[in-house]
Structures are given as structure tokens and as C-alpha cells.
Amino acid sequence: MHTYLLPIHFCSTINTLVMNKGKGLNDLSNAIDDAMNSEAIKEKMIWIDDERKHVTETEFQERQNGIKTERLEAHKLNRIKYKIDVNEAIPPPQIAWSLANTKTDGNAILGTLGNFSLIIGKAKSRKSFYINIALSTALSKDVMLERFISDLPNDKNEVLYFDTEQSKYHVQLCVKRICKQINEPEPKNLHTYYLRSLKPSERLQFIENEIYLNDKIGFVVIDGIKDLVTSINDEEQATMIVSKLMKWSEERNIHIVTVLHQNKSDTNARGHIGTELINKAETVLEVAKAENDNSISIVTPLQCRNFEPEIFAFEINEFGIPIIAENFEIRTETKKNRFDVTELEDYKKFQLLIEVFSKGESFTYGDLVIQLGLAYKNQFKSEIGTNRAKELLTYCKNQNWLLQESKGKPYTLGTFNEDGIF
Secondary structure: OOOOOHHHHHHHHHHHHHOOOOOHHHHHHHHHHHHHHOOOOOEEEEEOEEEEEEHHHHHHHHHHHHHHHHHHHHHHHHHHOOOOOOOOOOOOOOEEEEEOOOOOOOEEEEOOOOEEEEEOOOOOOHHHHHHHHHHHHHHOOOOOOOOEEEEEOOOEEEEEEEEOOOOOHHHHHHHHHHHHOOOOOOOEEEEEEEEOOOHHHHHHHHHHHHHHHHOOOOEEEEEEEHHHOOOEEEEEEEEHHHHHHHHHHHHHHEEEEEEEOOOOOOOOOOOOHHHHHHHOEEEEEEEEEEOOOOEEEEEEEEEEOOOOOOOOEEEOOOOOOOOEEOHHHOOOOOOOOOOOOHHHHHHHHHHHHHHOOOOOOOOHHHOOOHHHHHHHHHHHOOOOOHHHHHHHHHHHHHHOOEEEOOOOOEEOOOOOHHHHHH
16 A cells, blocks of 8 residues: 655645535546646745744745845844944043042043943952942032042932842941941932842843833942853853843943952952953952051052043041042052152142141251151051151252251251142
8 A cells, every 4th residue: 555645735626526526536536637737836834923834935935035124124224323424423421420530630430321340359358348439429419538429410310239149138238338428318319129039040130120110220330240140151141241231331321330259369350251341341440458458448440441540549437438548558558569758749748847847846857857757657657767767858858848057957847839738
């Protein structure tokens, strides 16, 4: 016995004859011959509106051509959207926050709307305290710590803060610290969420929903970006997260600050996700404890698309609030990186003399060396050796800040006239 697979159009012919019972077997035989000699209509099985359906080859090609046409039309729109026109007047991105320079004029940009930045550091280097400064700046109209400035526009002045690592209690402590710093018991434009108990994919979706929920959001902090993936060394996940950050920041015109640990064995950001973040971030800053003074954390710019900010440092005061660490270069000097006292700004050198001569109208050279060491320790919380004190005194004498009637006579205080400061 042989089995034949009959084409669909042939089966249809037989069905028609069976329904017409008046026709004889002769008609059936003729119909079979005609069907077998005719050209078969090719058909395909495809999905249409979530159902599997038969379509002819012609219909299939028409559908494919339609899809191709739609794709090309969509691409034409994208070409217009993404093409760079050298004659187009493109305004610079809106600054989100900046740092006032102390050695030069103006401010250094720390982040702009439409971009994201990265904060890296070892465990317990006080990255969260630096985030405290960032959030306080974004929430306040005042200059924070006399140097940090928020430039967020009024229609983008709300802030999102996501913490993926800490418990609800400790995240609330961080928020209370921010409230104390900006002197606001309950800032209405701050929205804080602790996501410790969620899965990585759930954290990611939660953050995305919040970012797209409120048009007034302008500043976002994600403390623990690694907790949005299951593996920091998964290249596909790393690319996905960074793509999300770039998409969110551009589409929502916001600035996103991300936080990531450094490797325990070196200063590199952890994993493939760290590499991808550094490659795409607008600004990368490192927070590290000072080598010989663990109470001070130094913030160093590692990579910036804008003018590089100055290295700065902060410490924690008795109320648990971060403050600028004054004269940190001197306070954190090591034998390898000893601070040259003669490089002190002139007005600071003269301030040392003012403190010395507040204790008397004149001093012998030997007494000046001793008193200068005491004043230095009082102002800079650091020791100065005898030789370095003598170097400083020589400089001051050459500037006529120390006056002597004749050799062997005591020294008196001169005047400081630079820029009319004194």
C-alpha cells in the first residue's frame, strides 16, 4: 500500500465533489486528473495575531515587504533624530552640580543633566558620606560646605535616592543626616527607597519605574549599582546596565550618580561592570582615606569630560556631618609626599606670623622658630620641623614681613599688602 501526500488545493477539490453527491465517479476521476496536472499553490504556516495560519507564498512575500517598508520608514525618522548637523545650534547640557575652585576662578562641573557619574572607593572609605554631600547639595539652594553648588532648574529639582545595601534603619539614618545638614526636617523633594530585600531584576525595574514616574526628577543617586546585576563580571549584564543609565539620563534629562566598590587588591573598579561604567561616565571620582590620617577622606578626580575639579577632602564632625577638611595637604603629608611649607599661599604664611606676634611685639630668631612651630601646629594640626620653620622664616624675611633694625636685634611684624588682604 502506498500513501500519497496530496496538496491542499487537491484536497479542497475532493471535498467539493464529495459534497455534490449527484456527480458520478467519472467526474471524480476527471477532477483528480485535473488537480494532479495543475500547478500547486505554495503555502507557508506563519504566526498572525498570535495564531498559526496558512498563507500563500505571495501573501507571505507581501507581508515581508510590508515589514521591510515599515522598518525603513522608521529608520528614516531615526536618521533625522540621531544625525549630527554641524550647523545646528546645540546648547551645552544643563549643569546639575559643581564645585567652587579655591586655586583658580570659577567652578568645576561635577555632573550635567543627560549624563551619569561614578563614585568608586574601598569599603568604609566614606563613599556614603560623600553621597550625603551630593544629595544635600542637590536638595538645597544654599552653597554646601562653602564649595558645592546645585544648578538644578526649578522644574527638575526633585531627587531620587536608592540604597541597595543597607537596612531600612541605616538608610533612614543617612536621610536624617541629610536633613540635619540642610536644616530641613523633612525635605519634600527627596524620595528615598531601600531595596535590599529585592532581587537584582526587581531592583532594576523599581528604579526604572520611579525614574519615569515623575517629570520633576533631576538628580538620582544609586548607592550600590552592582546590586542591579547577578554577576559583576557578566559582560552582557554590564553592557545592559550601562545602556540603561545612558538611556534613562538622556530620555529623562537627569543626572545619575552611581556608587561602586574598588577591588580589594588594587584601586580598579570591580568587575566588567566597573570597566563599562568608567568608559561611559561623565565624571569618575575616587574616595579614599588619607594614608596617615584616617579621619580624612580625599576625593580625587580620575576621569572627567569637563574641566577637572580640584582634589578636595572632607572629614566628619562631632555631629556626624561631613565637613571640608581644611589644609588637608599639610595634615595628610607623608615622608614620601612631604608638603613643602614654602608652597603655602602667602596669606596663610602671614597668618602664621600674625598668630606668633599676637603673643608679643618682638621676638629673637630662636624664639621665632619655636613660636612659628606652635602656630603651625595650631592652624594646620601638623608638626613642622626646625629646619622647615627656618626655611619659612627666611621666606618671610625676604618678603619684608619680618623687620629687624640691625643684626642681633629682635624681629617685629611687617605688613602684608598683596591684593589688599591685610
